[in-house]
Amino acid sequence: MPGENLSRDEARERAELLSVDGYEIDLDLRSAVGGPDGDGDAASGPRTFRSVTTIRFRNARAGASTFADLVAPAVNAVTLNGRPLDPATVFDGTRVALEDLPEGANTLVVDAQCAYSRTGEGMHRFVDPEDGEVYLYTQYEPADSRRVFANFEQPDLKAPFRFQVTAPEDWTVRSNGAEESRDGEVRRFAETKPISTYITAVVAGPYHYVTDSYSRTFEDGTTLEIPLGAMCRKGLARHFDADDIFLITKQGLDFFHDNFDYPYPFGKYDQAFVPEYNLGAMENPGCVTFREEYIFRGKVTQAAYESRANVILHEMAHMWFGDLVTMQWWDDLWLKESFADFMGAFTMVESTRFKNGWITFANNRKSWAYRADQLPSTHPITADIRDLEDAKLNFDGITYAKGASVLKQLVAYVGREAFLEGARRYFKKHAYGNTQLGDLLSVLTETSGRDMAAWSRSWLQTAGVNSLTPVATYDAAGRITELAVLQEAAESHPELRPHRVAVGLYRRAADGDLVRYARAEVDVAGPRTVVAELAGAERPELILVNDDDLTYCKVRFDEASLATLRSHLGDMTDPLARALCWSALWNMTRDGLMPARDFVSLVLAFAGRESDIGVLQMLHTWTRTALTQYATPGWREEGGRALAEGALRELRVAEPGSEHQLAWARFFASVADSEADFRLLSGLLDGSARIDGLDVDQELRWAFLSPLASHGVADESAIDAELARDDTASGKRHQVRCLASRPSAAVKAQAWAGVVESDALSNALVEATIAGFTQSSQRELLAPYAGKYFDAIERVWAERSIQIGVIVVKGLFPALQDDPATLAATDAWLSAHADGAPALRRLVLEARDDLARALRAQACDAGAAGAGI
Numbered sequence: 022m023p024g025e026n027l028s029r030d031e032a033r034e035r036a037e038l039l040s041v042d043g044y045e046i047d048l049d050l051r052s053a054v055g056g057p058d059g060d061g062d063a064a065s066g067p068r069t070f071r072s073v074t075t076i077r078f079r080n081a082r083a084g085a086s087t088f089a090d091l092v093a094p095a096v097n098a099v100t101l102n103g104r105p106l107d108p109a110t111v112f113d114g115t116r117v118a119l120e121d122l123p124e125g126a127n128t129l130v131v132d133a134q135c136a137y138s139r140t141g142e143g144m145h146r147f148v149d150p151e152d153g154e155v156y157l158y159t160q161y162e163p164a165d166s167r168r169v170f171a172n173f174e175q176p177d178l179k180a181p182f183r184f185q186v187t188a189p190e191d192w193t194v195r196s197n198g199a200e201e202s203r204d205g206e207v208r209r210f211a212e213t214k215p216i217s218t219y220i221t222a223v224v225a226g227p228y229h230y231v232t233d234s235y236s237r238t239f240e241d242g243t244t245l246e247i248p249l250g251a252m253c254r255k256g257l258a259r260h261f262d263a264d265d266i267f268l269i270t271k272q273g274l275d276f277f278h279d280n281f282d283y284p285y286p287f288g289k290y291d292q293a294f295v296p297e298y299n300l301g302a303m304e305n306p307g308c309v310t311f312r313e314e315y316i317f318r319g320k321v322t323q324a325a326y327e328s329r330a331n332v333i334l335h336e337m338a339h340m341w342f343g344d345l346v347t348m349q350w351w352d353d354l355w356l357k358e359s360f361a362d363f364m365g366a367f368t369m370v371e372s373t374r375f376k377n378g379w380i381t382f383a384n385n386r387k388s389w390a391y392r393a394d395q396l397p398s399t400h401p402i403t404a405d406i407r408d409l410e411d412a413k414l415n416f417d418g419i420t421y422a423k424g425a426s427v428l429k430q431l432v433a434y435v436g437r438e439a440f441l442e443g444a445r446r447y448f449k450k451h452a453y454g455n456t457q458l459g460d461l462l463s464v465l466t467e468t469s470g471r472d473m474a475a476w477s478r479s480w481l482q483t484a485g486v487n488s489l490t491p492v493a494t495y496d497a498a499g500r501i502t503e504l505a506v507l508q509e510a511a512e513s514h515p516e517l518r519p520h521r522v523a524v525g526l527y528r529r530a531a532d533g534d535l536v537r538y539a540r541a542e543v544d545v546a547g548p549r550t551v552v553a554e555l556a557g558a559e560r561p562e563l564i565l566v567n568d569d570d571l572t573y574c575k576v577r578f579d580e581a582s583l584a585t586l587r588s589h590l591g592d593m594t595d596p597l598a599r600a601l602c603w604s605a606l607w608n609m610t611r612d613g614l615m616p617a618r619d620f621v622s623l624v625l626a627f628a629g630r631e632s633d634i635g636v637l638q639m640l641h642t643w644t645r646t647a648l649t650q651y652a653t654p655g656w657r658e659e660g661g662r663a664l665a666e667g668a669l670r671e672l673r674v675a676e677p678g679s680e681h682q683l684a685w686a687r688f689f690a691s692v693a694d695s696e697a698d699f700r701l702l703s704g705l706l707d708g709s710a711r712i713d714g715l716d717v718d719q720e721l722r723w724a725f726l727s728p729l730a731s732h733g734v735a736d737e738s739a740i741d742a743e744l745a746r747d748d749t750a751s752g753k754r755h756q757v758r759c760l761a762s763r764p765s766a767a768v769k770a771q772a773w774a775g776v777v778e779s780d781a782l783s784n785a786l787v788e789a790t791i792a793g794f795t796q797s798s799q800r801e802l803l804a805p806y807a808g809k810y811f812d813a814i815e816r817v818w819a820e821r822s823i824q825i826g827v828i829v830v831k832g833l834f835p836a837l838q839d840d841p842a843t844l845a846a847t848d849a850w851l852s853a854h855a856d857g858a859p860a861l862r863r864l865v866l867e868a869r870d871d872l873a874r875a876l877r878a879q880a881c882d883a884g885a886a887g888a889g890i
Contacts, residue, residue, distance in 0.1 A: 025092060025115050025823075027164065028408045029350055032175040035087050039173060041180035042077040042126075043212070046170045049187040050225055051206065053137065053146055053155050067094055067136040070144065074171040076129045078180075083124035089117040089131065090167035090174040092143075097132040117171060131171035139783040140822045141299035143168030144223070147783070149296075151256045151749045156226035158295040158310055160303060163351060163412045166218040177349045177455040179215040186210070186223060193228040193252060197221055197307040199289050213306070214286060215453045217347050222305035224293045229258035233267045235274050235290070245284050247274065250291040256749055257294070257316050266292060269330045269373055273337045276372040280441050283448040286345055292333070296750055297785035299824055302332050304339030304361070311336075318751060319720035322680035324635035327375040334373075335365030341448055349455040351412035355402045355481070356456060358416070359424025362386065366425070377596065381635045382429075383570040384600040386422040388639070391486055391575060391608060393418030396870050398863045399484045399514070402427060403458050403477075410860035413823050419484075426573035427480045433521045433571045434476065435469035443468040476519070485514025489522065489545065490577035491564040499560040504552045506545050506566055520545040524552050525568030525598065526561035527585075535585070535592040540568060562589075565598060575612075576605035587619075591627035600636050607643050610651060613877040616885035617651035620644070621660055625667040634680050641688040648692075649797040650839065650871075651878035653886065664692045669701075677714020686715055686724075693728045694798070702729055719747050723755040731762040731796045754789045761793025769794060769802060776829060777813050780821065787825060791832035800837045807835035807843055811850045818861045830861065834868040839875050847872065 049071040056068070076089065092115050096108040099117060111118045117131060137146035137157075142165040147156045159169055167174045184196045187207050194200075197220075198211035213221075233249040249270060251263045270292070274285065287306040298312035315329045342364070343357030366386070370378040393399060398414075402424045406412050432440045443465040451460060458481065462473040493504045506524065508517050526539040539561075541554035562585040567576050578586065586602055593599040606623060609615040624644045631637040648660050668689035675682035693702060702725045704710025705717050717725070726743055729735035737760065744756040761772040772794045776787055795803070810833055818826045835843055847869040851862065 026408050026410055027090070027174065029352070029406060032177070032350060035173060036175065036177050038081050038085055038087055039178060040079045040081075041173060041178050042079065043181045043183070044077075044170075044172065045075040045183050045185075047071075047073040047185045047187075048169070048223065050144075050157060050223075051187060051189060053157055053225075054189060068146070069094055069134040069136050071097075071132070072135045072170045073132045074130070076131075076172065078127050078129070078173070080122040080124055080127055083122075085122050086118070086120045087122065088119055089129060089171050090115065090164075091117055091131060091133060091171040092165075092168045093133040093135045095134040097134065098130075099132070100130045102128055115167075129171070133171060135169055138168065139780075140825050141297055141784040142822050142824050145295075145297060147296045147750075149254060149256055149750055150753050154227050154255065156228065156254055156296060158224045158226075158293060158298075159222050160299065160310065161219040161221070162300075162303060162416075163219055164409045166221055169223075172218045174218050175350070176217040176219065176347050179217050179347065179453065179455065181212045181215055182221050183212040184210045184221075184223060186225060188225045191227065192225055193230045194223070194225040195250070195252070195291050195293065195308050196223050197287070197305060199248070199307075211288070216306060216344060220303075220305045220344055222303075222308040222310065224252070224291075224295065224308060224310065227255055228252040228293070229255050229261060231261070231263040233263075235271050237274070237278050237284070239284070245278075247285060248289040250289065251294075252291065253294040253313060253316055254296060254750070257313060257318070260316050260318050261294075262316075265326070266329075266333065269333050270337070272372045273334045273368055276368045277337065277341065280444075281341055281448060282445045283341060283345070283452070285340060286452075287340060297783055299784055302336045304336045304343055304357075306340055306344040309336045319718035320680075320683055320716060322634045322638065322684055323375075324381070324638055324680075327369070327378065327381060327635065330373055330375055331365045331369050331378065331381075334368045335361045338364035338368065341444075345448060345453065346451045347455050349457050351406040351409075351415065352404055353457050354404070354406070354412070354415055355420050355424045356458070356461060358420045359402060359428055362421045362425035363428040367429075377633060377635075379570065380597050380600045380633055382425070383597060384604055384633075384636050384639050387426055387570075387573070388604060388607070389418035390422035390426055390573070391418075392611075394423055394484065394486045395511070396867050398867050401484050402481045407859075410823065410858065413827070414860050414863055423486075423573060429570075430480070430521060430572045431465075431476070435465065435471050439469040440465070479516065479518040483514065483516040483518075485511055485516060486573065486575055487516075487518055487520070488575040488577050489520065489566045491524065491566050491579055491582070493561075493564060493579065495560055501556055501558045501560065504555045504558075504564070506543070506550045506552060508545055508548055508550070517547055520567075520572040520574060522566060522572050522574075523568040524555065525565040526555065526558055527563035527565060527593070527598070528559075528561055529589065529592065533592055534594045535563065535589050536594055537565075537568070537598065542571075545572075565601065567601065568598060570597065570601055575608045576601060577609070578605065587623070590623060591630040596633045596636070599631070600633065603636060603640060610643075610647055610878065611874060613874075613881040616882040617647040617653075617878055618656055618660060618882055618885060620647050621652070621664065625663060629671045629674070634684060637681065638684050641684065641691070645691060650836070650875040651882060653879050653883040654839075656882065656886065661692060661694050665689065665694055665698055668692055669698070672712065672715075677712075678716070679714070682712075682715060683721075686712070686721065690724045690728055694732070699729055699732060699734045702726075703734065719752075723747070723752075723759075727755075727759055727762065730759040731764065731793075731798060733764045735759070737763070754785055757786050757789040758793040761790045762796050764796075764799055764802060766802060769799075769806070773806060773809070773833075776833070777809075777817060780825070784824060784828065787828055788832070791828065795832065795837065797837060803835070803837055806833070807838045807846060810835055811846060814861065814865070815854065815857065818858055823860075826861070827864065830864045831868065834865070834872075836868065836872055836875070839872060839879070841876070844869065844872055844876065 052070050096112045099106040164174045190206050194208050196210040197213045201211050202209045230252045235247040237245045253261050291308045294311045294313040302311040338361040342360040348356045366378045366382045369375050446464040466473045488509045490507045494502045523542045525537045539558045543552045563582045610620040628640050672685040740759045
């Protein structure tokens with residue numbers, strides 16, 4: 022990544038100097054097909070395409086110097102105001118120097134050879150192994166449009182864009198603007214509204230393309246027509262449920278037009294599902310891109326459809342929060358991501374069939390936030406982003422999930438209508454512009470009458486998560502004399518915050534159900550807050566702080582409540598309250614306050630009664646983590662056997678054909694560890710075994726084959742035979758993962774070399790290889806790679822793109838060597854690289870913190886050795 026960074030100071034200086042009137046970009050993508058297979062090599066150079074960019078911009082100071090951004094193998098020509106410049110002199114591989122600029126209007130033309138990408142950054146090129154077809158798409162955030170065309174790569178230099186794309190005549194080509202004309206292979210697209218460089222987009226290839234339309238008539242009688250499109254690879258067309266995608270899209274457009282009072286401003290609305298995508302999705306206006314895994318090749322649970330709906334609505338919210346109004350610099354990334362994350366759940370619950378979206382939010386999204394907020398790299402929601410490497414790593418659980426959680430709390434604080442009216446004023450005041458924190462706070466202060474500056478200082482400008490614990494006293498008759506909520510903070514981030522919380526009192530009814538019989542809302546402030554309204558209430562069996570999930574905090578329990586959960590968690594009838602209790606118990610496990618074996622036992626006792634499929638699947642994920650990271654090594658075999666037996670038991674009693682049966686089948690495969698387990702999985706694959714109602718489709722076949730491969734039951738020929746059944750892009754990724762998972766020193770060496778010593782693999786296959794390489798059942802086999810990891814990562818970070826660097830550094834950290842020696846080796850590396858790349862150090866620090874947390878949790882679990890619940 023040498024020379025590719027851009028600092029905040031450089032961006033600020035350039036923004037003070039320049040304003041941009043427009044871009045005209047001409048891309049010739051015919052080179053994507055034909056010629057030798059592959060994407061080039063060290064000898065021949067990368068496969069490239071021609072990119073000609075004309076930038077019309079204004080300069081505020083005569084004689085000033087600045088630069089344009091471009092990451093390209095070669096530049097053919099540069100002209101500035103009609104004067105040719107020598108590319109060898111003005112282009113250094115990442116920047117085009119612009120010297121002695123005249124005041125006022127300027128025109129820059131850059132004719133470059135840009136490289137196709139295999140990393141998901143820039144113009145990604147994918148060859149479908151099923152039919153040999155080539156598919157292209159762009160992905161830029163935060164700063165990879167400069168890999169496709171010359172520009173001023175920062176969010177506050179907005180401009181209109183006009184694209185022209187030359188591509189094979191039979192291809193589908195889409196961009197932000199609608200296609201205006203076509204002449205053979207040349208397509209010309211309408212000029213966009215002023216937008217930032219990172220949300221421009223081109224998608225090109227023999228995509229399967231489906232159309233629909235949305236119409237909206239407003240109170241003044243005017244009608245808005247939005248052409249809708251959805252696209253995917255031809256090989257996925259038979260699985261493409263475009264009707265459901267369009268349904269969610271129209272429901273979202275209805276909601277946003279009902280509430281934002283600002284018509285969708287970007288003309289058409291295409292949604293492209295693309296291969297080897299690094300993210301969930303990207304909000305390019307008029308041309309949203311998604312990872313194609315949201316097209317389901319086999320049976321999935323409703324949680325998967327809910328997740329897709331949430332992402333569709335998240336990206337749609339960005340059309341207003343992020344595209345229409347954009348943050349000035351990446352410090353205020355939260356101005357778009359926190360809002361989109363919140364609005365995705367809010368809109369989904371309000372306007373679609375997924376009415377339990379807040380349960381998923383409480384159980385899943387907040388779990389991401391709680392983890393991120395306890396890392397050494399935690400930061401305020403409004404972060405200090407010095408440069409692009411910082412920005413790349415701040416697409417994290419703080420910016421997304423904590424920010425969304427805080428906004429949910431803000432709605433409870435100021436009221437729904439004041440919040441939405443603030444949004445409406447924000448759009449109208451700053452349309453097509455750039456904003457900072459203060460711009461949003463000012464409109465919310467106007468609409469709510471609240472002191473938003475004080476709220477912001479507590480919630481947006483400080484880091485860390487508070488813990489809330491109930492403390493109750495009772496009289497002789499068993500009634501509450503006082504119930505208080507204690508607020509605590511970590512020593513590293515001691516801020517105590519104002520929380521609007523609900524406190525619920527629960528007890529068992531005559532039928533055994535654990536139900537709420539009293540509730541009070543209170544503003545928690547400071548270390549101790551009395552809930553006066555609940556004085557005199559009958560003694561509860563469970564006190565739930567943050568009932569209804571109004572605030573962002575870690576919930577703790579008093580001893581009586583914890584005892585109730587150990588015995589009756591499955592009796593709770595309210596699914597949100599139950600999800601909050603599961604989340605709180607998981608946080609206690611992570612914090613070393615509950616032994617991992619106790620959490621596993623709770624899951625074995627009560628997960629089979631969990632009605633919410635998303636919560637159940639989250640419990641499966643947490644339980645695997647508890648076993649592999651937080652349980653003492655001496656108990657893992659016993660715990661793993663109990664989990665496999667419990668999973669199989671639930672699988673056999675689940676309703677045939679139900680999504681719960683599918684979830685338990687996948688979980689059973691993930692924890693299978695005995696010869697009997699492997700015989701069953703093999704039988705389900707070859708048809709000699711059967712579980713009533715379980716359809717073993719292709720995706721489930723790979724899920725069953727995976728543990729057989731990692732435990733040495735299935736060899737290379739069996740894996741290759743499965744690929745022959747599923748010779749697709751998805752099948753290839755599964756095959757690569759299974760091959761790398763085999764328990765062989767030679768296999769591990771080959772996988773390591775393929776990821777660390779070579780850059781031949783695409784981003785998706787790098788991820789698949791690492792997923793196969795790191796198997797919790799192969800700790801001894803992987804032990805030699807702990808030292809190799811620390812020897813390699815600085816070189817990998819220097820030589821690879823940011824995206825691949827992040828994948829490798831995070832994915833190959835020796836977390837499975839969970840002992841003090843690995844912790845010491847990590848500390849030694851950090852000490853020896855005190856002046857290393859800050860983003861690289863951050864990744865290693867985060868991995869170190871996860872390892873230290875695991876060791877603390879193991880110590881807690883060791884203290885419970887021999888005890889159950």
